[in-house]
Amino acid sequence: MDVDPATSTDTGFAELGLRPELLRALADLGYEEPTPIQREAIAPIVAGHDLVGQAATGTGKTAAFALPLLQNLTPGGSDGPAALVLVPTRELAEQVSQAVHRYGRELNVRVLPVYGGQPISRQLQVLRRGVDVVVGTPGRILDHIERETLRLDGVKTVVLDEADEMLDMGFAEDIEAILTETPEERQTVLFSATMPPRIDAIAKRHLREPMRITMRREPTAADALPSVRQSAYLVARPHKAAALGRVLDVEAPTAAIVFCRTREEVEEVTESLNGRGFRAEALHGGLSQDQRDRVMGRLRAGSTELLVATDVAARGLDVEQLTHVINFNVPSAPEAYVHRIGRVGRAGRTGAAITLAEPREQRMLKAIERLTGQRIALEKLPTVTDLRARRLELVRNTVQTAMDADDLDRFRSVLDSLTDDADLEQITLACLKLIHEANGGDVDEPEIPSVAPQRERDVDNRAARRNGPGGERFDNRRPGRNRPGGDSVTRVFVGLGRRAGLRPQDLVGAIAGEAGLPARDVGAIQITDRFSLVEVPEADADRVIRALSHSTIRGRRPTVRRDRPN
Missing domain, CATH: 3.40.50.300 (P-loop containing nucleotide triphosphate hydrolases)
Known part of the structure; x- marks a missing residue:
């Protein structure tokens, strides 16, 4: 029915x-x-x-x-x-x-x-x-x-x-x-x-x-999303942490959830945000229930403004004051995107859903648009000039709010004493300077390199070269040879095989879920009775090995290392 x-x-x-x-x-x-x-x-x-x-x-x-x-x-x-x-x-x-x-x-x-x-x-x-x-x-x-x-x-x-x-x-x-x-x-x-x-x-x-x-028409799917402003920024991987900070500076959310793929990424992003002066808390499966409760209590009380979380850890959360959901990566499944941003659109609430996408993830954005029937606007990353303008706007808003208050008379004696030695304009400018410095002051940081959107046809052509008919991967390149685009690959040994019931999708799922490596970046997989070999980009090999070594696959914790050449 x-x-x-x-x-x-x-x-x-x-x-x-x-x-x-x-x-x-x-x-x-x-x-x-x-x-x-x-x-x-x-x-x-x-x-x-x-x-x-x-x-x-x-x-x-x-x-x-x-x-x-x-x-x-x-x-x-x-x-x-x-x-x-x-x-x-x-x-x-x-x-x-x-x-x-x-x-x-x-x-x-x-x-x-x-x-x-x-x-x-x-x-x-x-x-x-x-x-x-x-x-x-x-x-x-x-x-x-x-x-x-x-x-x-x-x-x-x-x-x-x-x-x-x-x-x-x-x-x-x-x-x-x-x-x-x-x-x-x-x-x-x-x-x-x-x-x-x-x-x-x-x-x-x-x-x-x-x-x-x-x-058929669920509030967290397309019918519930018109009240959510959806946008994405194209950012190269090395600059994503800086881009996240820039976006948060400009958006100034009341409360936001930043979604990451892995525990390790949650910790790294949380540390980066706190280093930039934000009040951020991590939420992932490694926390005890008491720790999770304290984190959620601080968010709801307003003493924390940012929650950095994995999908699983944030499952079922509903924060009434949430204004922004930010995807540090494009979710691997379009349905996950809908679940994430539905948190900010519940009960008719309005808000913003912002995604930081690497150039190679544009096809995933298109898949999300097809599922929701709505467009995700590709926007230009805010510049230093934009950030300076935003901070001056915050100064104006702060002053405007204070002017609407009804308790200003108690400061009149201070103003009278200041006007004895300076004119009103100079006093006002000095007050604005103090407010501006309290909000972070002048911005002195390098520009984040912009990334031009790639044409969808070019992206599809690369995908066709990577995948065979029906989307089945066939990749017979030997370890060490280059992939298209110049990225070398290496082969990782995993100490589980057919006898443990291991399937290719188990390996791909574990690598994508625990190491945060997109499934499409996983190369050839060979499964024997007792062990398996899987190709991954050389640049990500250590991260994959570290993540799989601390996770379970098919209920077991396998031995994971680089494959030793014969």
Whole structure:
């Protein structure tokens, strides 16, 4: 069933047949009308149907499955959970758990978030006392199952939230193992922002005649983006950090998220921004939950103005005062771009989405434009002159705001004393100078070299030389020979092969996700029974080796080094 919110009939929560305790909680929270996904999903789930729902982050899908869970729940009915919700990240586990607690507070529902990075002893204590709903990440849930501290034989409903993200993060085998521990007659609900074939495969294996709901016009997709100003700057890689600082100086956001590809890049960009005088905080998977909570608290309180984050770490975040989303790199998938900038366009809010693109990434911008049906304006990077003008404009705005205040009379005696020795114009100019210096003063930094846009035809021709028919890569060049454009390649040894279930897409995904190297820059891949060889640009080889050495592929941490020539 495809659902168009523009034509869907308005239905209040009371008409959905929810119990009075839930209706009172929703009223107290200020919820008046269900969102489209809630209107279509709540009744089937309450009725016990399995369901597959396609809906993006920010459409209200948490309540779409949480309210039916609570409707059918008998709190305290048993020591083990009656409902299990699987989510990809710690942040989302915490958010879903809080939502279930808020909706079900009059029902005295016992809900427990379970995720890594939190002391397991605390989770064990709560599990021993008994819980009704467990919300957790697959890895930690499986850990409890193996410890025999979590029994799922009493689970009546399982929810797979952000299913596509869980598969992208390599949780497919964990999900399969968890589902085998639950009763066959359970109800299964699956929500996903996208519906690739592997999601359909899970639905066919584990869901029984599911109802299907597709939100065709999602608020975080093209229909929600007109309020977001989208632009991009072409910047050579060595100048991206300086370009980011320049853009932030000119834009002066109230609060912004800067998206990076890897943890390493997050740390580097955060350090660079703080060195330029910004108040920036890093957010990535290496932080503990307490650290993440403190970072988010400072951002919402206004003591931090910039959050530098990876996609996974920022999953599920909604910051009301957010005015800018900045992509330090072009996202590798157009859908990821939509998810990112949708954060600044939620609930009708306006804002800006800015992307720093290398010349070779222009084709990816075109792919994003095709998905959204909207143009991303290629703009000229602000110059030093532009920055100076912007800072003078900030001075004017600061003074104008102060002039509108009603507490200026207390400074009149100071002005009177100054006018005894100087005229009013000289005093005013001196005050403007002080404000200007407080805002950073005169700009004395080199210009960032401009990059001219390449014609799309030239970019497509290079891609055609790199790829074979249907986009399959065939690259038989020997290590050390030059690629088109003069970049040499080297071959990296990875100590995993076919016996570990390794596939080419696993290697490409790990290199792109952990090292931040675009998938199109990965060359020939050779997989043997015990090891694999993959070609990468020589300039990126050390970064790829370092990143893969600290990551897991197919659940294992491999040996990674440069290939030793025969």
